[in-house]
Amino acid sequence: MNGFIGVTIFAGSLPATRVAVVDFSPTFLTSARASFAAMLGLALLLVLRQPRPTATDVPSLAFTALGGVVGFPLLTALALQHITSAHSIIFLGLLPLCTASFAVIRGGEHPRPPFWLFSIAGAAFVGGYAVMGGVDASLKGDLLMLAAIIVCGLGYAEGARLSRALGGWQVISWSLLLSLPIMLPVALLSMPTSFNHVSAAAWIGLTYVSLFSMLLGFVFWYRGLAQGGIAAVGQLQLLQPFMGLGLASVLLNEKVNWMMLVTTIAAVLCVAGARKYAK
Numbered sequence: 001m002n003g004f005i006g007v008t009i010f011a012g013s014l015p016a017t018r019v020a021v022v023d024f025s026p027t028f029l030t031s032a033r034a035s036f037a038a039m040l041g042l043a044l045l046l047v048l049r050q051p052r053p054t055a056t057d058v059p060s061l062a063f064t065a066l067g068g069v070v071g072f073p074l075l076t077a078l079a080l081q082h083i084t085s086a087h088s089i090i091f092l093g094l095l096p097l098c099t100a101s102f103a104v105i106r107g108g109e110h111p112r113p114p115f116w117l118f119s120i121a122g123a124a125f126v127g128g129y130a131v132m133g134g135v136d137a138s139l140k141g142d143l144l145m146l147a148a149i150i151v152c153g154l155g156y157a158e159g160a161r162l163s164r165a166l167g168g169w170q171v172i173s174w175s176l177l178l179s180l181p182i183m184l185p186v187a188l189l190s191m192p193t194s195f196n197h198v199s200a201a202a203w204i205g206l207t208y209v210s211l212f213s214m215l216l217g218f219v220f221w222y223r224g225l226a227q228g229g230i231a232a233v234g235q236l237q238l239l240q241p242f243m244g245l246g247l248a249s250v251l252l253n254e255k256v257n258w259m260m261l262v263t264t265i266a267a268v269l270c271v272a273g274a275r276k277y278a279k
Helices: 002-010 013-020 026-047 055-079 085-105 113-133 139-166 168-190 200-228 230-252 259-276
Strands: none
Touching (some): 002 230, 013 055, 013 230, 026 168, 026 200, 055 139, 055 168, 085 113, 085 139, 085 230, 113 230, 113 259, 139 200, 139 230
């Protein structure tokens, strides 16, 4: 349930980023969302008097920040200057497989062979939906999204591994705080000279990715990954593309056809199968 709530929150990230990047530069959007979320995380850490992480935790926190705080937000914001949100959302179908791979490399998990069959099948269904949808492609945008998925998988696996000891919301809060000395100056330097041209939709997008995508979503997501296993719960990400496509259809008027339902059912079956053989 925690993992599902996290995925649901993350589903709105790319549509919100697509709206925000119209009026904000990718650099400002990435650094501003991280800075806002870091200040909220710092407040939580102080109010609840959380102990500081040990020196051995810092490298893992750095990997988590690199993937979830800096890498994925920046790369997706850059990609969305070249491709639509609907097209970018399709790449999220590769995220469960990427997360599971890093769970083996960094998290010490060892799923059984059928797990990989279900994972690859799920990714293939999502990828096939993209091909059949006939979406317009941009090589630069696609490469940026692929890089985003790789660093995001690393950040998810590393953060989930660390959350077993520190706790879910503590991990993302410390990761945000670790990145603040870099993100805050970048936000101030890349800030627009005037905000008069910024639409209400862009402000809403920035607020969503700062509060929900950058902080609250990770609270549930890391807790779910720590409780149920990175590889197993990570397969819930197969549902994220279709949640995101639904939001893109409602909020951005992007067309979604009936194949979405068929592929969603196939993805759900792959999630169930992969979870069964994850341990």
